[in-house]
Amino acid sequence: MSLFSSRYFMSQALKEAERAYAEDEVPVGAIVVKNKRIIARAHNQVERLKDPTAHAEILAVTQAASYLGNKWLKGCCLYVTIEPCLMCAYAMILARIEGLFFAASDEKTGAFGSKLDITKIKFNHSLKVKKGIMAAEASSLMKRFFEKKRKQKKGLLWV
Amino acid sequence: MSLFSSRYFMSQALKEAERAYAEDEVPVGAIVVKNKRIIARAHNQVERLKDPTAHAEILAVTQAASYLGNKWLKGCCLYVTIEPCLMCAYAMILARIEGLFFAASDEKTGAFGSKLDITKIKFNHSLKVKKGIMAAEASSLMKRFFEKKRKQKKGLLWV
Numbered sequence: 001m002s003l004f005s006s007r008y009f010m011s012q013a014l015k016e017a018e019r020a021y022a023e024d025e026v027p028v029g030a031i032v033v034k035n036k037r038i039i040a041r042a043h044n045q046v047e048r049l050k051d052p053t054a055h056a057e058i059l060a061v062t063q064a065a066s067y068l069g070n071k072w073l074k075g076c077c078l079y080v081t082i083e084p085c086l087m088c089a090y091a092m093i094l095a096r097i098e099g100l101f102f103a104a105s106d107e108k109t110g111a112f113g114s115k116l117d118i119t120k121i122k123f124n125h126s127l128k129v130k131k132g133i134m135a136a137e138a139s140s141l142m143k144r145f146f147e148k149k150r151k152q153k154k155g156l157l158w159v
Numbered sequence: 160m161s162l163f164s165s166r167y168f169m170s171q172a173l174k175e176a177e178r179a180y181a182e183d184e185v186p187v188g189a190i191v192v193k194n195k196r197i198i199a200r201a202h203n204q205v206e207r208l209k210d211p212t213a214h215a216e217i218l219a220v221t222q223a224a225s226y227l228g229n230k231w232l233k234g235c236c237l238y239v240t241i242e243p244c245l246m247c248a249y250a251m252i253l254a255r256i257e258g259l260f261f262a263a264s265d266e267k268t269g270a271f272g273s274k275l276d277i278t279k280i281k282f283n284h285s286l287k288v289k290k291g292i293m294a295a296e297a298s299s300l301m302k303r304f305f306e307k308k309r310k311q312k313k314g315l316l317w318v
């Protein structure tokens with residue numbers, strides 16, 4: 001896998017998702033890339049922080065803005081393992097993110113074509129979207145997570 | 160004005176908006192109320208934190224969840240001076256906020272009837288919405304803010 005390819009960057013987002021999995025969080029990971037450099041890495045921390053807004057994408061946007069010292073992430077792309085929800089989708093528009101790459105779709109809450117399609121609404125900023133890179137890996141991690149959760153609930157696993 | 164009335168709570172959100180104004184931030188304030196007690200107070204801090212996600216509502220939701228030690232803000236109402244954007248609207252759904260009160264509408268980006276109406280989309284949680292309380296006060300503060308900004312741009316004010 002060549003460095004600086006979309007696949008390489010998505011594999012880095014997947015590493016973050018695996019960290020979330022290890023911490024018993026819904027396994028979603030995100031990174032922000034500017035000029036082929038990763039400037040933010042984050043994973044879902046809703047349970048740890050007990051914060052419903054602590055999605056991987058929100059944390060990555062906040063980190064990237066802090067790194068750049070600018071509320072607008074011009075020229076930045078965000079890679080995330082699962083299709084973003086509406087909160088994260090609009091956060092990316094607010095942040096002027098240029099491009100979004102997501103791996104697996106989220107039929108229940110995805111805001112880029114699944115539950116609804118935010119790109120169909122005209123705002124003062126629009127972003128390019130590409131989906132599907134490493135989708136199988138991202139959704140298999142999700143499946144493993146929810147199977148683990150079901151087993152925990154049934155008392156078959158003590159973790 | 161009686162304590163514990165919606166008007167009283169909105170006046171407290173307005174106080175937060177005035178703090179934002181004093182800090183040269185777009186003047187939006189929000190509070191979260193549970194059992195008639197204010198458990199979070201926040202105002203827009205996008206410029207200070209250089210964080211596009213630091214809207215008053217997001218900060219108030221995070222604060223309230225931290226106070227309750229729970230990612231779900233059951234039985235909580237959020238009061239905000241301006242109609243929330245899509246990011247904040249969906250954050251409230253994620254947080255299971257019970258009721259939303261907002262003062263003035265935001266024609267450009269409001270997600271509760273202005274730019275679009277998120278309550279028309281079926282999610283696994285819905286919230287009751289009431290708008291209009293102290294709308295004149297909230298929108299007059301916004302007007303004053305943008306007039307000040309225009310004057311600053313023209314070099315008529317040195318602040």
